[in-house]
Amino acid sequence: MVSHNVVGELPGTKHPAERVIYTAHWDHLGVGLPDAKGDRIYNGAVDNASGVSGLIELARAFAHSPRPQRTVQFMAVTAEEKGLLGSEYYATNPLYPLATTVANINTDGGAVNGPAKDISVSGDGGLTLQDDLIKVGKQHGRYFTPDARPEAGGFFRSDHFSFAKQGVPAISFHSGMDLVNGGVAAGRAKAEAYTRDRYHQPADEFDPNWDLSGMAQDLSILYDLGEDLANSREWPTWKQGSEFKAARDKTAAARK
Ligand SMILES: [Zn+2]
Incomplete structure (x- = not known):
């Protein structure tokens, strides 16, 4: 079977060889075993049509704004x-050198339950890009909640991991649990209901009752994070002790 990653880019005005890459996977599970209602279509509305819609909106917003100095790349991976095949393929057959790929910002699942007071990431990769996200989040009035169970391996289970393995600073963003309406209790209840009733099931479908205002707020944070990087000379780095640091250090000369 053949499948494709879909890539768009806005070339940087000053440092086009240096790029910030946003990713979201476009695939889901296809047609499979029916659920109790006989539904066999695995829509993947949250996982990950929501992430892809965010990717497209980010591209639209960047396209309508002054072009940053570095290239901004938008990639829907398959x-x-x-098993992260599309991102793995890109990271091992990149269109442009990873040595001068500044960062990867991934989303896998958008906020459909309304705005949260906090933001989070999958796992803890130990990198300054996460600090940059925390800083931008703060500017948007959001606090950071670390992954409650990094030992569950969240860092290794979405597409940013394919970039991390090759040394590219990479994070997978997700919205927080502390909902503006109902706090952590409501956020946790909704997350648990999603995992139980919808995740990787035909019922992961569009719901007209979703409140997408939280996703809009989240995307403005990711926009600012990417734009700041694309207009800076900053190269995010892995911190001491990170297993991904050595791979990045090998190409340090390319980032002078
Ligand atoms: Zn997913």
């Missing part, structure tokens, strides 16, 4: 659910 076959995440088959």
Whole structure:
């Protein structure tokens, strides 16, 4: 079977060889075993049509703004659910050198339950890009909640991991649990209900009752994070002790 990653880019005005890459996987599970209602279509509305819609909106927003100095790349990667295959392919056959790929900002699942007071990431990779996200989040009035169970391996289970393995600073963003309406209790209840009733099931479908205002707020944070990087000379780095640091250090000369 052949499948494709879909890539768009806005070339940087001053440092086009240096790029910030946003990713979201476009695949889901296809047609499979029916659920109790006989539904066999695995829509993947949250996982990850929501992330892809965010990717497209980020591209639209960047396209309508003054072009940053570095290139901004938008990539919908395929076959995440088959084991990160699309992102792995890109990271091992990149269109442009990874040595001067500044960062990867990934989203896998958008906020459909309304705005949260906090933001989070999958796992803890130990990198300054996460600090940059925390700083931008603060400017947007959001606090940072670390992954409650990094030992569950969240860092290794979405497409940013394919970039991290090759040394590119990479994070997978997600919205927080502390909902403006109902706090952590409501956020946790909704997350648990999603995992139980919808995640990787035909019921992961569009719901007209979703409140997408939280996703809009989240995307403005990711926009600012990417734009700040694309207009800076900053190269995010892995911190001491990170297993991904050595791979990045090998190409340090390319980032002078
Ligand atoms: Zn996913």
